[in-house]
Amino acid sequence: MRRKLAAGNWKMNGLSTDMGEVAALPTSLGVEVLICPPATLIDRMVRDPNTFVQVGGQDCHPNPNGAHTGDISAQMIADAGASHVILGHSERRQDHGETDALVRSKIDAAWSMSLVAVLCIGETEAQYQAGETLDVLRTQLAGSLPDGAAPGNLVIAYEPVWAIGTGLVPAMAEIEAVHGFIRTELATRFGTDTADGIRLLYGGSVKPGNADEIFAVPDVDGALVGGASLKAADFGAIITALDAAG
Ligand code: PEP
Numbered sequence: 313m314r315r316k317l318a319a320g321n322w323k324m325n326g327l328s329t330d331m332g333e334v335a336a337l338p339t340s341l342g343v344e345v346l347i348c349p350p351a352t353l354i355d356r357m358v359r360d361p362n363t364f365v366q367v368g369g370q371d372c373h374p375n376p377n378g379a380h381t382g383d384i385s386a387q388m389i390a391d392a393g394a395s396h397v398i399l400g401h402s403e404r405r406q407d408h409g410e411t412d413a414l415v416r417s418k419i420d421a422a423w424s425m426s427l428v429a430v431l432c433i434g435e436t437e438a439q440y441q442a443g444e445t446l447d448v449l450r451t452q453l454a455g456s457l458p459d460g461a462a463p464g465n466l467v468i469a470y471e472p473v474w475a476i477g478t479g480l481v482p483a484m485a486e487i488e489a490v491h492g493f494i495r496t497e498l499a500t501r502f503g504t505d506t507a508d509g510i511r512l513l514y515g516g517s518v519k520p521g522n523a524d525e526i527f528a529v530p531d532v533d534g535a536l537v538g539g540a541s542l543k544a545a546d547f548g549a550i551i552t553a554l555d556a557a558g
Contacts (some may be wrong), residue, residue, distance in 0.1 A: 314511050316343040316527075317467060317534035318551045319430060320541025321370065321398060321515075326350050335362035336544035341555040343534070347541065348398050348430075351384050358393030368396030368430065371404055374417035376424075386418075390425040397422050398536075400456055401432045402473045412455025420458050423465055430467045430536065431456055432515070433494075437474035445472075446493055453497050461502050463509030468494060469536040475516025477539060484529050487514055491531035520549035527557035 326349045334347060334357060348368040349357055357367045369389035373380050376387045389397055399422065400415035419429045433452040435445045449470070457466075470490055475481055482490075491512050498507035514526055515536030526532060534554055540546040 314463075314509060314533045316554050316557070317346060317511050317513060318343055318547070318554050319346040319368070319396075319467070319469070319513060319534065319536045320348065320547055321401070321536055321538050322347065322349045322353075322542060323370070323403070323538060324350060325542055326353050328353070328356060330542070331356065331360060331363075333542065333544045333547075334360065334365060336548070337363075337365065338548050338551055339364055341551060343551060343555045345551055346396055346430075348396065351389070351392075354389065354392040354394050366396060367394045368398060369394050369427075370398050370401070372397050372399070372418055372421055372427075374414070374421045376421070386421040386425040386427055390427055394427065396428040396430055396467075398430045398432065398469075400452070402434055402471060402476060406473075412452055415456040416458055419456065419466075423458070423460065426465075428465055428467060430469055430513075432469045432471050432536070434471040434473050434475075434516070440472060440474055445490065449490065449494060450497060453494070453501075457501075461498070461510065462506055463511070467511045467513060468498075469513040469515045470494060471515035471536060477517065479517050481517050481522055481526070484525055487526065487532065488529045491529065495531055518550060520546055520553070523550045523553035524557070527554050 346366040372386040373383040399418045404410045422429045435448040511533040513534045513536045518535045
């Protein structure tokens with residue numbers, strides 16, 4: 313039985329004055345809620361007595377420490393009290409040239425600190441138009457995932473790059489086919505029991521207005537939400553929709 317997960321990716325947004333958005337989220341629902349704020353807010357969010365959410369980082373360096381100005385290690389993220397870390401987000405892949413091999417080494421680093429890795433994979437618009445989606449995902453999974461993936465250390469977010477922040481969303485049948493494909497790929501490599509336990513999130517322009525239909529898609533165990541996770545009214549509605557999806 314996979315517990316539903318609503319994950320918010322605040323990206324480079326959020327100041328101490330935004331903490332009220334977390335405190336205002338619905339509580340006592342049967343779903344897990346994770347927020348990945350900028351690194352500057354991790355400690356504050358973990359310690360805030362008014363928040364019940366799990367807290368994650370948005371990236372980590374493969375090394376535990378060293379001369380890497382501006383980077384943050386998995387050790388630091390864990391030390392700040394976070395439980396998860398997003399890795400391989402398309403904005404990291406695009407803006408920082410991250411390869412599958414680098415993402416894989418970051419997942420190893422996350423696991424060495426007992427952080428749950430939220431691995432993002434997804435095709436670009438050109439790849440989608442060329443019908444290459446499944447090939448791209450197969451390559452990203454094979455290259456990014458170390459051995460040892462398990463339901464307790466991994467969440468996978470399918471995020472079509474062309475759907476992030478654009479208001480565009482694939483057809484529900486496409487999301488279903490892709491999530492089914494990812495689970496089959498996981499089963500081939502890690503076995504059916506492991507694959508059946510790993511949560512698969514959809515990400516890309518999830519909003520209160522489309523959450524119900526996305527959460528009704530088989531093999532969608534929740535969402536990774538960017539823009540709509542910044543305001544409690546929107547993210548709260550998405551959390552409530554996920555809870556209602558059962
Ligand atoms: C994201 O960046 O992970 C994301 C899903 O963004 P948005 O919800 O804004 O499309």
